[in-house]
Amino acid sequence: MKWRHSLIYLLILALLGGYYYYFEVVQKRKKEESERAKNRLFSVATEAVDEIILEAKDKPALHVLKKDGAWVLDRPVRTEADQSAVDTLVHSLVHLEKNREVDQAAKDMALYGLSEPTLVVRFRSGETWHHIRFGSKNPTEESHYAAKGDENAVFLLAAGSVKALNKGLDELRRRDLLTFEDEEVRGLSVSWADGHRLTLARDEKDKELWRCPEEPERRVKRAKVDNILNQIRWARAKTFLELPAEDSQVWSSGAADVHVILQGGDGPFGEVKIGRKKDDPETTVAWSSQMSSLVTVDGAIVKELPKTVRDVEDRSVVVLDSKNVTRVQYRIRGDKGELVLQDDGSWAYVGADGSRRMIKESWRVRPVFWEWEDLEYEEKAPADAQRPEEQDLHRLEFSTKDGATLTVSWPGANRDESAPTFPLWTGSGEAYLVKGEKIRAIEEKILDVLKRASDKASS
Template sequence: MKLPDFWKTYAVLAVLGGLGAYVYFVESKKEGKPEKSKEKVVSLDKAKVKELSLAGAGKEEVKLVKDGTSWRLTAPQAAPADAQEAESVLSSLEGLEIDEVVSETPGKLSEFGLDPPKTKVTVVQQGGPAQEVLFGNKTPDEGSVYAKQPNRPRVFTVAAYSANTFDKKPFDLRDRDLLHVQRDAVRKLEVTGPDGGYALARDERGEWGFTAPLATRAGRWSVDGLLGNVETLRMESVAAEEPGDLKPYGLDKPARVVRLGLADGNTKTLEIGGATGDKKHYARAGGRSLVAVIPDAIVDELGKGKDALRAKRLLEVSSFDVEGFNVEAGGAKKAYGRTASKDKDGVETSKWKRTVPDGKDLDTTKVQDALFLVGGVEVQEFLDKPAGAETYGLDHPALKVTIREKDKPESFFEVGEKGGAYYARRAGDEAVLKLDATKAADLVKKFSEL
């Protein structure tokens, strides 16, 4: 009797079910073989390493010794070492793994570039013997390097990128930081140069201002940028370790001198001499004999002069930190205050009120816009030796605003108009400022209408 077609379907399903059961009960029982971990080349705890040396055929030996938490070079000359570079080399050595053993009993080591080795790394750990690793030629595919240890005959390979870590020149491991200064620690800055000198000081609120040649406001971010260049300054090479004569480097009479007064009372000095002819300059740190070669970036910044560091906005105001302000305009005096409260969702909202001469609630957006505009008015020209106030319409200012910000002392600015031009004076500034006329007129209008 011929079976119906649906029995064929049942048969197929039965076979598939059997296969599924096999996979579940048999294959799932098989234990996956864990991948074999690679063998480390050396047994190393970098925290215990006290000495590190790098040498090789045709190379100067570079030897470093750890002194507390810092490193110093002892060969080929005594000098401070770059601790970060030294630790990077040790990390690479600590994690160095054998990719493949090429031969347990190799013939001529010279065939692998190991006699003599191209690079030899030696480390000494506290309380332990010295460990060495020799590095030779690259493999034909250039993805690996032949290597061995002197106390064992076998030759093995390691990743080429790992081996490259140990190919260092003495200067690569040298401390190239000239001044070792953090910008946040600087409290005073003095600069002398061919275009004159100037001095700045930072107050307890972190605001920078010029103290010479006149008292005038400085741009916070401009000064911070210059100090950032000083903080990250690194020498590109050593021109002379112990120069007998500074004149060839232009350091007998430095072209520029930067003095930094620090929070701890110490002073750091950078002297910049002549150009090397390849967009670099000679320089040295005060108190050190070493003459270094530095990039021109900081020289270019200093060459812009004091005007590049000045506050080029009328007044830097954080509108959301303003707690109140007074306005004098058109013969009227008004005062304004801000109150803060939280809504039912806990979100803080601000409300502004004119407190003098009345107690009228104001449109908060209009007040915030006026305050925001204060920091948007650009200074077009600084008049460091101004004439009388009447020359600029400042004998009878069109606007005077006194601002009270949270955790800051009162500050003010006043704006005058003369012949269609707008001028200003501000707190802590001996100069008269010529302003962008369009924005200054808008500023006067906005505050007068509040």
């Protein structure tokens, strides 16, 4: 009969848990939501707001409105708005909550700084306009005095809420130089003032492949093209120069250092020009076909843009899918053994004597493979490059879950550590020259993994 008692106890426990959840969680949440709703200044949904006017003291008024579902700035300049910035502004506005009432019928609004407000916010929802005035801070400076519309009822709002609404022109206008989807881009060109020019086109049959029409025999690495597109996509205005859309006099040499054009199916759809500012080479100025004025940007973007096909060429030493590697046999710096992927996803070390030990922090193994995925050669090694004896080579052999193997080897004993490049041989017999610093870094990562082999034998 014990099972009956256990069932009764479980039932009582379930009832008590349900009681606690309902009254202490659900009801408490409803009460808090009710309190917030009571203190909320406006009963307006964020998506219902169509127009906003910000009138800050001693600043030009800002007028933002929604056109065809997108926010645009109408005053003091007409330009595209930063959609996320305005959405955040709207959210902050419609969710304003009173801290507490101060004076239900204030006779002298100047006492609260509300006769000449520091900020007035007006917004339209449908045909209805709402507005709120913000005055001075309270003695603790944690809140602002405020009043709705033309009312004389004064209340307090958190200073942080007011700060979220008191935005300037540069905080609300669009900052992205170009907006686009990768699928739109069918080609791109990068032209430099020094005469270098690179043109790339997406393959018509395989959209994952990119080619250089001028040098079709060179393989282009997609990751490098993606990096170019990302650099353009992430480029944002730091400040806005109220100058004509394209003023050649603003650049130090009379022209931009680099000009990037994105091509779509029907021709160019986006362009940017970037260069150093005249009389101020530390400042980088950009022009965009999608913006109404010149802007300043982070000059680092120029260093990321390619000049020749070599900058985007696929010079991968090996083609390795690190996710599929299940075993690595190694010979490096006088030690040899293997790393084996176990059923639970961890890695084990197997020594030359057959001993087997767990690898602590097995997550460190995969990054070693990533190094090989990203490794690129400087140039192909000369056909007569002398290969050391096998015992003098460091060697790695990767095995994948589908049974494929990939082997790489490079000088180990008696190599010239000061040499800028080391020859590296693949299992197919090809030889490449790879930066010595890259090889040494990979060796150190491998040795670091091996040091983490536990003394505890794995089962």
